[in-house]
Amino acid sequence: MSLFVVQGLVKRFGALLATNHVSLEVRPGEIHALIGPNGAGKSTLVNLISGLHAPDAGRIELDGTDLTPLPMDARIRAGLSRCFQITSIFPKATVLDNLLLAVQAQSGSSLRFLADRRRDLALAEAARALAARVGLAHALQRIAGTLPHGAQRQLDVALALAARPKLLLLDEPMAGMGPEDSERMTELIHTLRQDMAILLIEHDMKAVFALADRITVLVYGQVLVSGDVETIRNHPQVQAVYLGTETTEAAV
Numbered sequence: 683m684s685l686f687v688v689q690g691l692v693k694r695f696g697a698l699l700a701t702n703h704v705s706l707e708v709r710p711g712e713i714h715a716l717i718g719p720n721g722a723g724k725s726t727l728v729n730l731i732s733g734l735h736a737p738d739a740g741r742i743e744l745d746g747t748d749l750t751p752l753p754m755d756a757r758i759r760a761g762l763s764r765c766f767q768i769t770s771i772f773p774k775a776t777v778l779d780n781l782l783l784a785v786q787a788q789s790g791s792s793l794r795f796l797a798d799r800r801r802d803l804a805l806a807e808a809a810r811a812l813a814a815r816v817g818l819a820h821a822l823q824r825i826a827g828t829l830p831h832g833a834q835r836q837l838d839v840a841l842a843l844a845a846r847p848k849l850l851l852l853d854e855p856m857a858g859m860g861p862e863d864s865e866r867m868t869e870l871i872h873t874l875r876q877d878m879a880i881l882l883i884e885h886d887m888k889a890v891f892a893l894a895d896r897i898t899v900l901v902y903g904q905v906l907v908s909g910d911v912e913t914i915r916n917h918p919q920v921q922a923v924y925l926g927t928e929t930t931e932a933a934v
């Protein structure tokens with residue numbers, strides 16, 4: 683049975699069909715990667731799933747709940763968390779305060795009294811546990827904006843985890859990383875699968891092939907193929923799109 687189902691999703695920007703009847707399913711505990719060349723429609727699909735854009739047609743369902751009509755915050759409450767490529771971080775606050783704000787927001791209490799929250803041992807414990815989970819236990823008092831890029835991405839993941847998602851949407855978590863940070867992020871994502879399903883949008887094919895149980899390939903807004911790693915690796919049209927053995931037009 684699938685945890686997350688996207689069915690016949692359509693998004694038009696004027697005459698451009700950016701999402702062309704896309705369907706995909708993510709199973710419980712699965713890491714499902716979404717790949718495709720530049721302009722294939724990955725970001726548009728992620729924006730539709732997270733609620734940033736409204737689809738022109740189609741349905742999005744998580745664990746039996748129809749997310750399609752819900753705004754972003756309700757989708758988060760329903761169990762869908764998205765990493766926002768660092769933009770969700772408060773750069774002038776410490777790592778601990780960033781995490782406290784995130785766990786506070788998810789606990790449903792007021793965000794106003796930071797000093798009071800600090801005294802709340804339960805929240806602090808949750809924040810520290812999140813830091814440990816993503817490998818930032820040593821950096822709690824660091825100002826978030828001064829962390830190296832890779833560590834900021836780790837913090838971004840921790841903020842998304844505060845909502846205890848059933849499905850985590852990871853939008854290019856390796857973007858801008860060197861090999862060492864990429865490896866660390868790959869290991870982190872690998873550990874997350876115990877507790878949630880993951881939809882991973884990523885250009886780093888080494889990471890995709892290391893992590894994914896199944897892969898969906900988007901080209902020109904459409905699903906070209908969906909399958910396990912070996913199926914995708916050996917698919918001639920995928921090879922053509924990625925390795926340039928023929929033009930993308932010819933490959934589709």
Ligand SMILES: Nc1ncnc2c1ncn2[C@@H]1O[C@H](COP(=O)(O)OP(=O)(O)OP(=O)(O)O)[C@@H](O)[C@H]1O
Nearest residue numbers: 695696698700718719720721722723724725726727
């Ligand atoms: N808000 C928008 N208005 C008009 N066209 C858009 C908009 N957003 C995306 N597009 C177009 O939709 C198509 C898909 O873009 P999208 O950014 O989803 O692709 P992508 O696969 O995420 O690309 P990349 O890997 O380069 O980020 C592109 O042709 C793009 O120009």
